[in-house]
Amino acid sequence: MKHQFFSSIAKYAIRAPSGKKQLGFEAFHAQDWKTAAIEFDEALRNGESDRNIWLSAASAHERMGSHDVAATYTSLANRLHPSTCYDSAAAFGVYAAAPVERDTIATFLTEHAAELSTSAELACLQAKERTTAARAFVYWDTDNRPDIVRQCIESMHKFAPEDLEVVELNAATIKDWVTIDESLLAGIENPAHRSDVIRLNLLSTHGGLWLDATCLLNPGFPFLYDQINRENFFLYTYRGSRTGNWFFWAQPDSYRLQLLRAALHLWLESGRPWSNYFMFHDIVEMLYWTDARYRNDWDTGLYLHPREALEMNKSLGRRLADHEWFDIRRRSPVNKLTWKFDQSKLGDPTTGVARLVSEAARGQ
Template identity: 30%
Template sequence: MSGFKGRIRRSIQSRTLIGDTLSYCLIPLGFGDKYLIGLNSMYKAYSWVAKKLGPFYKDYLNSARSLSGQTSSSGGASKTVWVCWFQGIENAPAVVRQCYASLEEWLSDWDIVTITSENYDQYVSIPDYIVDKWKRGIISHTHFSDILRVALLVEHGGLWVDATTFMTGPLPDYVLDNELFVYRNGWMDSDMINMESWFIYSRFGGNRFLKQVRDLLFEYWKRYSFLKNYFLFHMIFRIVEDENRLDWERIPYFHQIDNHLLMRELQQPFNRARIEQIKRITTVHKLTYKLPECGSSCTVHHLMEINEHFK
């Protein structure tokens, strides 16, 4: 029942209750597919966001394009890792703490900054109207962190990783060789939601592409006090992609599937041979702490053994 109530609440908040109700009523009647209905709902939300922000974005681009330069690179490449856990890493679940330890091990020559609800304003400027909506619960922690990540990267550059990012080796060159990097989602960018937001690298602060994403997010929350869709950040990112194709196409295509292989093993019996296979594929892994109880033989209880440095 709680899941049903949650869907109703989200539909009310996003002002899509009538359409969502009609769509999902078709499923038990055999006239609808849950996956396709979900895609249709997402497409409608994307179209709504693009339409509402379109005039602002057009005017914005006409002025922003007069600014010279892609990035602010006078200070050299940023070597700051941004991680957010609003309550502080010391109060995070075990999986998150182990992910953080892996960052400290493999990114020891980087400055790792933990963003919390107490210190975020020491590093980044967020408009008062957004902070107010966050504190009132209109903007969730999840979506406030979406705003934080892009704002931090615009102001400082560096690497944003979600707190459930686990490292088993150094950062790949295909990340560091680019001014901007994200992992991809979807098939060769044919899908509307075609990027992953848990890992974003910007070599320098002032990246023009990310600045547009940030400013469109700011404008959305300036106008509205509801979340149109959970993937608002990704939708705005896609809108910016379509206006900046050359910048987007410079980012090498690496799909996020490899990064989620280790997550799929977390509740399986620990198998070192399988883990070594995954480590050879990628050193960057996206995990989750939202797992049901699992016996001591499960991989999730052996994360510290995966990195040979932790033995």
């Protein structure tokens, strides 16, 4: 499945590419980024210029780590061959990564705009007829949880407000809460991407809060919950409409939520595979540039950057003085951590991860 997206780019490129351009697409399909970059560069020098080749060349160079070249090629694509579907110069001005992948998504969203909008509006109307309770969903495939995951889930039960029910889910119990067409999940190999589909369908059905299992809550969480509870959709935002989805709040009658669900489902139902690790985030972002109602709702919604929520994770491998740990530990009402860390760091009691594990052992 991982090669299908790249072959689809070649399929929908300007028809009958020849010479170096064709070799570039073949190498891109094989994920041979170096060869693709060389062949695309040669094709461009030979005058074979269109939007798709510039952006494909940009993505190939980006995959090789040549970010300056990728940024230049993306800029040239938008200058020489601007998109007729959306304001591509503005979109890539906010965030420049994965150019051909995101452009393909934006084009898809524009081509199916009327269908997606109608689907979302109908889902919003149906959601208004349902009664939902305030719930926070946390998911881990099995009952075999790493220590940090156990500590995070314990913090959810400890610091969630009384009116917010914490619901623990796994691969066996998720079916009690939401029905997902298995065909949507069949071609998704990465557990993180399967989780993206699960969280979107859970919130579309029940509304509430999705917390990644590595979210550690603090005593100040009820204040944050009070803020987001006034919104019908909330994701921490890095820049523009570029977000994370590890902390995801939505009401089931949110247009943004239902449009996002409709877009992801239609993408998968049409046989298109997951294009890159952050494809879910790409769809969240590119809907902003292709749907006016979604953009207006976004611009009038709550904006919070997760800067402080990410500080603890950056500190897990560092040696910290007591006062530094105390400050980092309580700086944010929610902390996004990882359960994957260098085990050798546990041998030094002053590292962030050793301090965290020690707290868990003491029941803090």
